[in-house]
Amino acid sequence: MSSPAKSNVVRFGIYEFEPHAKELRRGGLRVHLDGQPIAILKMLLDRPGELVTREELQKDLWPEDIFVDFEHSLNAAVKRLRAALNDSADHPRYIETLSRRGYRFIAPLNGTDAQSADRIRITSPSAAQAQAAFSGRGLWQKAVVALLAVAIVGWGWRHWRKQTPTPAGPVIRSLAVLPLQNLSGDPSQEYFADGMTEELIGRLSKIHGLRVISRTSVMHFKTTQLSVPEIAKTLGVDVIVEGSVIREGTQIRVHAQLIRAATDEHIWAEEYQREYRSVLAIQEEVARTIAERIEVSLPHTEQASLASTHSVDPEAHEDYLKGRYYFNQRTEDALNRSIVYFQQALARDPNYALAYCGLADAYAMLGFRGGFPSKDALLRAKAAALKAIELDDTLAEPHASLAFIAETHEWDWATAEREYKRALELNPGDARAHHWYAGYLMYVGRFEEGIAEAKRARDLDPLSLPVKNALAGRLLVAGRVDEALEQLHETLEMDAHFPPAHQTLGWAYLNKGKHQDAIQEFQQALQLSGGDDTNLMLDLGFAYAAAGNREEARKILAKLKTLHERGLIPSGSIAILYGALGELNEAFAWLEKAYEERDPELTYLKVPGRRFEPLRHDPRFQQLVHRVGIPE
DSSP states (O other): OOOGGGSSOEEETTEEEETTTTEEEETTEEEOOOSHHHHHHHHHHHSTTSEEEHHHHHHHHSOTTSOOOHHHHHHHHHHHHHHHHTOOSSSOSSEEEETTTEEEEOSOOTTOOHHHHHHHOOOOHHHHHHHHHHHHSOHHHHHHHHHHHHHHHHHHHHHHHHHSOOOOOOOOOEEEEOOOEEOSSOGGGHHHHHHHHHHHHHHHTTSTTOEEOOHHHHGGGSSOOOOHHHHHHHHTOSEEEEEEEEEETTEEEEEEEEEETTTTEEEEEEEEEEEGGGHHHHHHHHHHHHHHHTTOOOOHHHHHHHSOSSOOOHHHHHHHHHHHHHHTTOSHHHHHHHHHHHHHHHHHOTTOHHHHHHHHHHHHHHHTGGGOOOHHHHHHHHHHHHHHHHHOTTOHHHHHHHHHHIIIIIOOHHHHHHHHHHHHHHOTTOHHHHHHHHHHHHHTTOHHHHHHHHHHHHHHSTTOHHHHHHHHHHHHHTTOHHHHHHHHHHHHHHOTTOHHHHHHHHHHHHHTTOHHHHHHHHHHHHHHTTSOOHHHHHHHHHHHHHTTOHHHHHHHHHHHHHHHHTTOSOHHHHHHHHHHTTOHHHHHHHHHHHHHHTOGGGGGTTOTTSTTGGGTTSHHHHHHHHHHTOOO
């Protein structure tokens, strides 16, 4: 049999393939497809109706000197090819899978599928008239008539396209990017795949009107056997982005595909192979293509936000990814290691705004560890955030960091709200900014707004235990106790050993007057945390005092005062426990020290039903609220 693929153009159904140019067209329009998928198509068209084995594909398309997960890469490439052809593995029209053996092209070639061809053929009386005119008129007349016929046909095609509505699929309003697979075979490259995932999420979350699940939640599926529809149901999203990344020397290969959650249908798939220095451009292209595929209309401002505003030194970018990898581990040692990598990135590229963002985040988290702020760390965090904004004012992260520092340490409430709003304007999908802003709104007494923001954070980060627990706390403060308990039970179902959920449940019991139940929850939280969490010790002491067990409350007070002398806890903790014991003069003396320290605990002064409740009716309390400057 002569090979049909060796002719200039191979036609099948409504598609045309030009072998030499390696170009696939549908209805005359080019289908964006390259790399392995287009090479597989060529091999299948070279041998129509015959089995092309997996071994043959591996030998021709994946040379032995290139390390790659062949099974995953082949399956991904075939999926992308089928997506381009709108084909199905279960009911194939073009490419048939022969289990464990290979693939076969099953559609008729070169016009034998007349029914398919008729679907795209446009006929016009003018075309027939033009053909007749060529037989009996002068050449110039023939040309005029031919051009007129082409114009009429073109007008008819455009009019038909305009009048015929495009079938619309379900509206896509939510998306999750699953952790990109590291196909390098080197576990030490895991930071790179995780970093690419986080950066892609960051770009997509800037699109207004699209809910993009945050990194914290999608990382639960880094190693999972769940199907795409199962993952999507858990996260409550319409579509899933999945893919892989591999580095080979100076080259990077990224594969990404977009899958409709309900049907497991591949909407789009693409593979990019570039120089590593083009990694940010790949991220931009993937994000923009996804936006186009889900038919999100991007205003000019959002188009700019998806683009890379600064060309980054590749080694600086790699240091940044390593810094983010350690930052996300959240331990004190890992945070210090992240700072080293962020500083290395800045040594290579002093204008790298994202590296300053990383520094701001790491210093801020170190500064607030244990609830006792380090002024030096917070000053460094603020300086890094300001520098990041100076270099790139379109980044949301440093605005959120400035807001958090202004609110919890500087008590600059106007600046805090302005910076939170700016951060959310720049990136409406930033779960952390919504989470922090919810706290601010609760501190200033705007409870319903705070709950709305907390729910938005929960929707963006549905598997985050801290975010879910914080929502329960917001509901409790607003007096919506039953809703708070429902949220707490949901959180504890996810992880019964999560100490903060038991802590919040303890406060729910305290508000209901169930002192012994509260004591049991605080004891369990303290035990689960290792027994040395001073914040939980304080709450347990408060519960003992509320239950009338002054002896146990005083034991905890003595322990906290010893820790304070060693500089391990702020003065506000001592003041709170004195207040719970009813010793108000001692309480306000310690509150004065807390004010001088700028203790973040004082941001909770206006929050009802919590630690400051025993002091609320003393005139000195209102004076303190006024001095801290919490808005009315």
